[in-house]
Amino acid sequence: MKLSGRKIYKGTVEGEAIVTKDGISFYGGVDPDTGKVVEVGHELEGQSITGKVLVFPTGKGSTVGSYTMYRMKKNNTAPVAIVNEQIDTIIAVGCIISEIPCVDKIDISNIKTGQKLVVNGAEGFVEVK
Amino acid sequence: MKLTIEEQDMLIGKYGKAAKKSMEILTTLGEIFDAENMVAITGVQIAGVSYANLGEAGLEYLSEMAEDGKVRVLTTLNPAGMDRENWEVLGIDKEFAKNQNRAIDAFATMGIITTCSCTPYLIGNTPHFGQHLAWAESSAVCYANSVIGARTNREGGPSALAAAITGKTPRYGYHLEENRHGEVLIEVKAQIKGTDQFGVLGKIIGDKLGELGKKIPYITGISSATVEELKSFCASVATYGGTALFHMETITPEYDKYPRPDKISFGITQDDLNKTRSELIDEDLEIDFVSIGCPHASIHEIAKIANLLKGKRVKKEFWITTARPTKRIADEAGYSKIIENAGAKFAADTCCVVAPIKGRFKGIMVDSAKACYYGRAKNKFKVKIGSIEKCIEEATK
Numbered sequence: 407m408k409l410s411g412r413k414i415y416k417g418t419v420e421g422e423a424i425v426t427k428d429g430i431s432f433y434g435g436v437d438p439d440t441g442k443v444v445e446v447g448h449e450l451e452g453q454s455i456t457g458k459v460l461v462f463p464t465g466k467g468s469t470v471g472s473y474t475m476y477r478m479k480k481n482n483t484a485p486v487a488i489v490n491e492q493i494d495t496i497i498a499v500g501c502i503i504s505e506i507p508c509v510d511k512i513d514i515s516n517i518k519t520g521q522k523l524v525v526n527g528a529e530g531f532v533e534v535k
Numbered sequence: 536m537k538l539t540i541e542e543q544d545m546l547i548g549k550y551g552k553a554a555k556k557s558m559e560i561l562t563t564l565g566e567i568f569d570a571e572n573m574v575a576i577t578g579v580q581i582a583g584v585s586y587a588n589l590g591e592a593g594l595e596y597l598s599e600m601a602e603d604g605k606v607r608v609l610t611t612l613n614p615a616g617m618d619r620e621n622w623e624v625l626g627i628d629k630e631f632a633k634n635q636n637r638a639i640d641a642f643a644t645m646g647i648i649t650t651c652s653c654t655p656y657l658i659g660n661t662p663h664f665g666q667h668l669a670w671a672e673s674s675a676v677c678y679a680n681s682v683i684g685a686r687t688n689r690e691g692g693p694s695a696l697a698a699a700i701t702g703k704t705p706r707y708g709y710h711l712e713e714n715r716h717g718e719v720l721i722e723v724k725a726q727i728k729g730t731d732q733f734g735v736l737g738k739i740i741g742d743k744l745g746e747l748g749k750k751i752p753y754i755t756g757i758s759s760a761t762v763e764e765l766k767s768f769c770a771s772v773a774t775y776g777g778t779a780l781f782h783m784e785t786i787t788p789e790y791d792k793y794p795r796p797d798k799i800s801f802g803i804t805q806d807d808l809n810k811t812r813s814e815l816i817d818e819d820l821e822i823d824f825v826s827i828g829c830p831h832a833s834i835h836e837i838a839k840i841a842n843l844l845k846g847k848r849v850k851k852e853f854w855i856t857t858a859r860p861t862k863r864i865a866d867e868a869g870y871s872k873i874i875e876n877a878g879a880k881f882a883a884d885t886c887c888v889v890a891p892i893k894g895r896f897k898g899i900m901v902d903s904a905k906a907c908y909y910g911r912a913k914n915k916f917k918v919k920i921g922s923i924e925k926c927i928e929e930a931t932k
Contacts, residue, residue, distance in 0.1 A: 469582070470583060473590065473592055474592070477595075481592075495691060
């Protein structure tokens with residue numbers, strides 16, 4: 407199944423999806439050293455997003471979150487790609503400075519945790535394998 | 536997005552790595568927000584300066600940008616995590632100081648003026664009406680848009696830096712006339728006076744806008760306001776409501792440029808002010824710290840503090856947070872000596888929001904509603920708001 411969206415940051419990667427209906431704040435909500443979601447009460451609390459294709463509706467919280475994403479990339483704890491319903495400034499800037507492929511305008515209800523995805527950031531689509 | 540030849544050349548790397556990365560950020564944001572093109576800017580204010588917020592990763596990013604990045608327009612910095620000269624006296628540890636200076640040096644390498652203040656408009660980064668800017672620092676954004684009538688979106692650290700390096704920002708949001716109209720008519724039915732009371736007013740309006748899901752208030756019923764009162768109001772309404780622009784009848788320059796919203800959304804009475812003020816005073820409060828200067832104190836405020844402290848001794852930790860250029864004026868005018876003789880301390884280049892002082896004090900008294908928010912949320916202090924006079928009474932009693 408091919409889902410067409412909008413390109414945010416280039417790069418094509420394949421990876422396993424981790425999906426949440428909650429917004430994500432990288433600053434304070436994710437531990438950049440372990441790659442785990444630490445926000446209390448978050449659907450993904452305690453789960454690692456490292457090496458996954460992270461699928462969530464939109465970003466939230468402090469603009470410092472962009473730097474947190476960069477730190478995760480340098481620590482090798484970052485997701486391999488990001489898929490959003492509606493991108494926000496923090497996640498967009500985070501993907502660009504960290505060079506994480508990213509696509510938005512995707513109906514994420516079509517994607518389930520554990521599915522294999524190909525994210526094509528240059529052309530702006532996601533393929534569910 | 537339509538790009539000029541020069542902008543396209545930046546995007547493919549003809550102007551170096553930092554300009555390429557910067558143009559990537561700006562064109563992506565432009566596409567997301569449907570900007571038609573870029574607009575040339577005249578000034579930038581950068582946030583994300585305190586090492587406590589940047590961390591090693593942020594510093595690494597800045598260092599990479601500083602390898603070949605140079606700013607093209609007047610660019611100043613937000614407060615850092617410490618006073619650059621007086622950090623030891625204020626109890627900042629050596630390791631933090633070293634890292635903070637590395638961050639500031641990276642900014643300086645790019646040609647940024649390292650003033651480290653949230654009030655750039657008081658110290659030389661002073662736009663005029665109608666100019667396009669790319670400012671971060673929510674209180675300064677609100678001041679530039681509303682009080683000066685310049686035009687800026689609320690930028691984050693990396694997007695403001697990208698704008699500084701390219702001299703451009705995507706034309707969307709508050710850069711466009713059609714997005715600057717007042718949306719909510721608010722009638723103030725009480726006398727508002729003093730930085731503390733303007734801060735309380737900012738919290739009422741900010742909280743309410745959040746509930747209504749609206750952005751731009753049009754405020755009537757304020758008869759006069761000083762620069763200091765407006766700076767306090769901007770900080771508060773931006774903190775509690777995310778507000779980047781307001782119009783205040785007969786006071787701000789664009790109030791009669793756009794149609795006034797026709798129906799009053801809500802009024803604010805003396806009772807409302809009293810109630811909200813009481814929300815900014817915690818119970819079981821033991822004050823061991825007093826601070827004035829959120830946003831950074833103006834020379835006028837420092838003169839007032841010196842006058843009130845003359846011949847007295849403070850009995851609690853008392854910080855005046857301000858911009859270093861303002862501190863220099865205070866030194867020359869003799870105010871610093873009076874203030875320091877009374878036992879109070881200057882904390883220039885920094886503030887109580889970004890300095891690493893979490894848990895160091897039990898209770899803080901301030902004249903700023905914004906400082907109350909961050910005192911509670913970030914530093915885990917109990918808080919009390921009061922006028923500058925009351926703050927000094929508390930510090931000296």
